[in-house]
Amino acid sequence: MSIDGDDVVVAEENGDQQQPVQNDKLHGKKLRRLDSLDAESAKFPGHGDHRSKVVDWGTILQLAFQSIGIVYGDIGTSPLYVYASTFTGGIKNNDDILGVLSIIFYTIVLIPLFKYVFIVLLANDNGEGGTFALYSLICRYAKVGLIPTQQVEDREVSNFRLELANNRLRRASTLKSKLEKSNSTKYLLLFATILGTSMVIGDGVLTPCISVLSAVGGIKEATTAVTEDTIVWASVGILIVLFVVQRFGTDKVGYTFAPIICVWFLFLSGIGLFNFxxxxxxxxxxxxxKYIIDYFRRNKKEAWMSLGGTVLSITGTEALFADVGHFTVRSIQISMCSVTFPxxxxxxxxxxxxxxxxxxxxxxxxxxxxxGPLxxxxxIVAVLASIIASQAxxxxxxxxxxxxxxxxxxxxVKIVHTSEKYEGQVYVPEINYLLMFACIGITVGFRTTEKIGNAYGIAVVFVMTLTSSFLVLIMIMIWKTNILLVIAYILVIGTVEFLYLSSVLYKFDQGxxxxxxxxxILMIIMYVWNYVYRKKYYYxxxxxxxxxxxxxIAANTNLCRIPGLAIFYSELVHGxxxxxxxxxxxxxxxxxxxxFVSIKSLPISKVPVDxxxxxxxxxxxGLNVFRCIVRYGYNDARNDKEVSFEKTLVDRLKDYIREDMWFSSGLINSNGENVVEERKGVEEVEKELELVDKGCNxxxxxxxxxxxxxxxxxANFGKRVVINYAYNFLKRNLRQSYKLFEIPPKRLLKVGMTYEL
Incomplete structure (x- = not known):
């Protein structure tokens, strides 16, 4: 809350409405500060913009070029194995090829192009994509979070607000109300989010395996001397190199990979045109x-089962959305429509x-x-492209x-921001090496692409289906889309994804x-951590x-005040x-x-530093005790290499002390009156600022x-297992919270406390 120019903002008693008032109307009146730090929840109105960040065209074209190397490697290498995975029993009718080609074409048009490029990408959260971005949008509009850390002040963050339409409010309000009142629905949304996240991570494991094995296996066409063991171990070596270079960051990797993928797409389209x-x-x-209908009439159940192969033509599509934070919506739309799709x-x-x-x-x-000559x-390009395919x-x-x-x-886990030029490009060392070991295990264990393909299809379709479910909620509640368009989306996209899901699940026992x-496994880990995280907060x-x-405590005469400034970290937002x-x-x-500092994550991608x-x-x-909520978005860096956290906190504290003088005194002098009171207030502020400086020194x-x-x-047996064993095992083997802020060990004091949950 600040005084700016000639206007100030006065909060109403209920904390829900604000109105600008001129200075001359406030003379001699008490200012009431908007304060919900002891409230348990608040409403989330909004009139802002949650869409992609604005970037100049030069940067957009650079990012479009980069995205070719990062986003499309997976979907671009799917021609390596789609027909082989679809016609596992051979081609029985020549027209079946037309039916499958028609299925592939319309699948690519409907899912990657129509659904993701032109609809899902618009549901980004301030430029960030993925399952959690969709969940965050819903949490920001409806109070469906399971921890009561929501505050009225949060809605004043500039990119917290949502851009809402004026019509179709009743339907949106009804759905919002039902979500907020149903605890089971809140848990279901969180469960779906965790499931989607786990499946995307599963994609990150399976993509390298199938892509590299498919490409390296092509050596059999040149020589029969190469054994299956040689292909498997060559693939393992390539995978190790791929994961080792991740630490250099998406920015450098993107510029290195983009030219190779461009050559790959050139070869694909050129050879395709030649064969055509x-x-x-x-x-x-x-x-x-009609060739799709004829294909299903001829083959019936076998045609339905073959959908598990054709769905591999859109593998990596979720990367279009999950990676949008590394680029921009416009750059991905340009690269998809101009290069990848054709x-x-x-x-x-x-x-x-x-x-x-x-x-x-x-x-x-x-x-x-x-x-032959090519x-x-x-x-060589196929092997390189398969390596890059994993990058998405x-x-x-x-x-x-x-x-x-x-x-x-x-x-x-440790989050490393790898690019100073582009936001959202990160590297997670622990996850990177876990993915590497998982990929090696699957490649050595499965050895061929057939079973990996069956596994891959399930992961791909599950994530797509969950994305569609969240998108329908966003269409109704936030975008307030015409209900006929929502129904059309469900009937067209939902039907296609349901058919694919039923087909891939049929091959459950085949990989x-x-x-x-x-x-x-991932969901158990995530649920255990989130469950105890919530229980600790409620405790x-x-x-x-x-x-x-x-x-x-303040009146206790035995309490001694010692020189210095103490920063006490806590997860508690209220109190x-x-x-x-x-x-x-x-x-x-x-x-x-x-x-008292509480680190709070808002359901938005970034919170402006100011x-x-x-x-x-x-x-x-007289206690000189303050409370501070430090609000981060889920893509904000928690430590700045240029300015330390404690220096920023102290500077902001001084700003607050100066500002608070006006609100606590309730005096804004415009006519030369109450000069004495104002002068006393200034002197008190100077004394307090001096006390802060002395404390720092x-x-x-x-x-x-x-x-x-x-x-x-x-507690029952299940709760004891989750808390005493599962959670504490994770806690002992993971990064400590104070390391996230790079607190100097010599100035760190740990205070022990037992939580009985």
Whole structure:
């Protein structure tokens, strides 16, 4: 809350409305500060913009070029294995090729192009994409979060607000109300978010395996001396190199990979066009969807089962959305429409033309259809492209891990921001190497692409289906889309995705269990962490220090004030945490200035730096105790290499003290009156600022809770296992919270506390 120019903002008693008032109307009146730091929740109105960040065209074109190397490697290398995965039993009717080509074409048009490029990308959260971005948008509009950390002040963050339409409010309000009132729905949304996140991470494991194995396996066309073991171990070596270079960041990797993928798309479209003209140009008939109907009539159940192969033509599509934070909406739209879409469509059409004359080559369609002189150049580029294909889901995995970590749904890991030029480009070392070991295990264990393909299809379709579910909620509640358009979306896109989902689930026992098992492990880890995270917050909320208790502590004559400034970290947003009372009981001394800091993640991608710190004074005023909520978005860097966290906090505290003088005195002098009172206020501010400076000079101490979490004696067996064993195992083996802010060890003081949950 600040005074700016001639206007100030006055909060109404209910904290829900604000109105600008001129200075001359405030003379001699008390200002009422908007304050909800002791409230448990607040409404989220909004009139801002949650869409993609504005970037100049030069940068957009650079990012479009970069995105070719990062986003499209996966979907671009799908021609390596789609026809082989679809016609696993061989081609029985030549027109079946037209049916499959028609299915592939319309699948690419409906899902990657129509759904993702032109609809889902618009549901980004301030330029960030992925499952958590959709969940965050919903949480920001409706109070469906499971922790009561929402505050009225949060809605004043500039990019917190949502741009809402004026019509169709009743339907949106009804849906919003039902979501907010139903605890089961809140848990369901969180469960769906965690499931989607786990499946995207599963994509990050399976993509490298199938892409690299498919490309390296092409060497068999040149020589029969190469064994399956050689192909497997060569693939493992390539995978190790791929994950090792991730630490250099998306920016450098993107510029390195983009030219290679551009050459790959050039080869795909060129060879596709050559085969199309040479063998059978009549495959263009596949544009007629009647060939899809004929294909299903002829093959019935086998046609339905073959959808598990055709769905691989859109693998990596989720990367379009998950990686949008690394680029921009416009850059991805440009690169998809101008390069990726025409290239892969031409590749599939060319392979179909070749297969119309060579039905028996379907198991090795890609390499068999390459003209002889181009075999070795294409093989080399294919291997390089398969390496790059993995990059899309790996970088998408890093982004989604960062989002889930910030919202308390993932154990603490190190987030490295790899680019100073572009926001949102991150690297997660622990996850990177876990993915590497998982990829090596799957490649060595499965050895062929057939079972990996079955597993891959399940992961791909599950994520797409969950994205559609969230998107429908956003259409109704936030965009307020015409209900007829919503129904049309569900009927068209929903039907296609349901058919694919039913097909891939049929192959559950043929490798399809792998992503579900992997997702189950990740979901258990994420649920355990989030469950205890919520329980700890509610424990602190239930045991927070009351204002009366704080006055008793202040009145204690045995309490000694020592020079210095103490920063006391807590997760509690509302009130003084119980650890403070325990600290005073054991160490009856308080520093001359004490600041309780709560690190809070808002359901938005970024919080502007000048809106990040929210201070309030703890009464009585003589204590010189302050509360500070430090608000981050889920893609904000928690430590700035240029300016330390504690320096920024102290500077903001001084700004608050100056500002608070006007509000606490209630005097804004415009006519030369009340000069005495104003002068006294200025003197008090100067004294307090001097006290803060002396405290800093005497030394800044960081007090961090060293918590021990145990299940209460009344807890059941399941709760004891989750808290005493699962959570504490994760906690012992992961990064400590104070390391996230690079607090100097010499100025760190840990205060022990036991949470009985």
């Amino acid at each position: 003209i040479k063998y059978d140009p009549t495959v263009i008939k596949a544009l007629n969807p 290239s892969i469509v031409m590749a599939y059409a060319g392979q179909a033309s070749y297969l119309r004359k060579h039905n028996w080559d379907v198991a090795d369609t890609f390499y068999k259809s390459i003209p 075999y070795w150049p294409m093989f 889901m790996i970088s998408g995995t890093f982004s989604i891990i960062q989002q889930s970590l910030s919202l308390g749904c993932f154990p603490r 399809g269990y792998l992503p579900l098992a992997f997702a189950a 602190e909320l239930d045991h927070k220090i009351s204002p009366e208790k704080l006055k008793d 003084i945490p119980p650890i403070f009372e325990q600290y005073i009981a054991n160490v009856p001394a308080v520093h001359s200035v004490l600041v 809106e990040r710190f929210l201070f309030r004074r703890v009464e009585p005023q 005497s030394g800044i101490v960081h007090l961090v809770t060293e918590s021990e979490v145990v299940a209460s004696k009344s």
